[in-house]
Amino acid sequence: MDLVFRARRVVTPDGEGPCEVGVEDGRIVAVGAGAGLTGDRVVELGDDVVLLPGLVDTHVHVNDPGRTEWEGFETATRAAAAGGVTTIVDMPLNSLPPTVDVASLAVKRKTAQGRVHVDVGFWGGAVPGNRGDLRALHEAGVFGFKCFLADSGVEEFPPLAEAELEADLAELAGFGATMIVHAEDSAAIEHAPEPHGTRYADFLRSRPREAENLAIARVIELARRTGARVHILHLSSSDALPMIARARADGLALTVETCPHYLTFAAEExxxxxxxxxxxxxxxxxxxxxxxxxxxxAGLIDCVVSDHSPCTPELKRFDTGDFGVAWGGISGLQLGLPAVWTQARQRGCSLAEVVHWMAERPASLVGLAAKGRIAPGHDADFCVFAPDEEFVVDAGNLWHRNPVSAYHGRQLAGVVRSTWLRGEEITGRHPAGRLLRRQP
Incomplete structure (x- = not known):
């Protein structure tokens, strides 16, 4: 074989245990304990590390082209690799132009070509007036469509009104596409106190749980009417979990994600x-x-993805500390795995569960059948992870373009020792990532 990993700790779909993994032509061809595999290259892993499948992050704002000073394909994918992530799916907004038609998708692909260190797919956008472009974008290979129900923060990606959302969902149901929804209710936000000043408690009151709860209830009802597949992005309100459970029990095609920062930080701190x-x-x-x-x-939340939404330090308004005018977004692509593992192990969760949430399930949700598992037939994407090694985050040492991180100064458990894409270790010297299309 081209490559063989031998390790006492490997996370496969069957759980964690000793294993050999054989690779040929960038694909996993053999997985088993004591199989006696031989190869041109054999990597013997120590007892202090675990071989994981490469993570799949389906919620990343690369902001390229147009706002490359915020991030960019080279820095984003290098940061992903440093965090054990081997596949990302790029969001359609914060780039210029936004990915709302086939022409803008072509611009995005051209910008990314030859510059990515991990595999990259693309979401399309659903905005007022582009319903006629949705099927063509779907056929061009986007993994689904993102919409907002409240102000997105950038004027070139406006939110959908309820009637527009229903019509778009009916359109997507006709060809089996998924709508991924930033679910906050604009009216509830308008009636909440305006955000201003330096107190986080004041900002929190400006984005109440009711805004999420109302929007999620509306999405569920419209999914029920149209039969469309819907996915709730970055769930932060736990109040919505009972209605999500009821919708699932009713057979709706509803999935949900949350993010490492919601599982790590607390408003009181x-x-x-x-x-x-x-x-x-x-x-x-x-x-x-x-x-x-x-x-x-409990399985009500399907997966954990970063919602990596970076910006320049100036846009965070550290000069005034005013939450009302600062850009909203957490820069965390490189740190998702250790952040989640730090909290997970304190709660008695296993690495196999973390892999399910951060690799296997997100790959499944977007139809990446060859990603997210250490199993024969899958891409030889791996993360060599030292779960017991701890470190203190220094934002200046991250691969993100700008040294801004909510995790700066925080002690986390778990260090990514190396990341492999299709059987080759990612070194950062030669971008070898591919641009992915949705498979029929």
Whole structure:
């Protein structure tokens, strides 16, 4: 074989245990304990590390082209690799142009070509007026369509009104595409106190749980009417879990994600002026965080993805610490695995569960059948992870373009020792990632 891994700890779909993994032509061809595999290259892993499948992050804002000073394909995919992520799916907004038609998708692909260190797929966007472009984007290979129900923060990607959302869902149901929804209700936000000043508690009141709860209820009802597949992005309100459970019990094609920052941080701990923690929907209270963990372990939340939404330091307004004017977004692509593992192990979760949430399930949700598992026939994408090694985050040492991180100064457990894409270790010297298309 081209490559053989031997390790006492390997996470496969059957759990964690000693294993040999054989690779030929970038694909896994053999997995088993004591198989006696031989290869041109044999990697013997120590007892302090675990071989994981490469993670799949389906919620990344690369912001390229147009806002490359915020991130960019080269830095984003290098950061992904440093965090054990071998596949990302790029969001359709914050780039210029946004990915709302086939021409803008072509611009995005051309910008990314030859510059990516991991595999990259693309979401399309659903905005007012582009319903006629959705099927063509689907046929061009996007993995689904993102919409907002409230202000997106950028004027070139406006939200859908309820009637537009229903019509778009009916359109997508006709060809089996998924709508992924930023679910916050614009009216509830308009009636909440305006965000201003340095107190995080004031910002939290400006994005109440009711805004999420109302929007999710509306999405569920419209999914029921249209039969469309829907996915709730970055769930932060645990109040919504019972209605999600009822919708699932009724047979709706509804999936849900949350993010490492909602599972890690708590509103009570955020200091005045610490705008690096601002995101929408917001980080909520510790009790809410614990309920999200319960929902995740119960299967009501399907997966954990980064919602990596970086910006320049200036846009975070550290000069004033004003939550009302700072850009909302957490820059966390490189740190998702250790952040989740740090919390997971404290709650008695296994690495196999973390892999399910951060590799296997997101790959399945977007139809990447060859990703997310150490199993024959899958891409030889791996993360060599030292789960017991701890480190303190220094934002200046991350591969993200800008040294802004809510995790700066935080001690995390778990270090990514190396990341492999189709049987080759990612070194950062030669971008070898591929641009992915949705498979029929």
């Amino acid at each position: 955020i200091a005045d002026g610490a705008t690096q923690f601002k995101c929408c929907p917001p980080i909520r209270e510790a009790a809410n965080r614990d309920l999200l963990w319960q929902g995740l372990r």
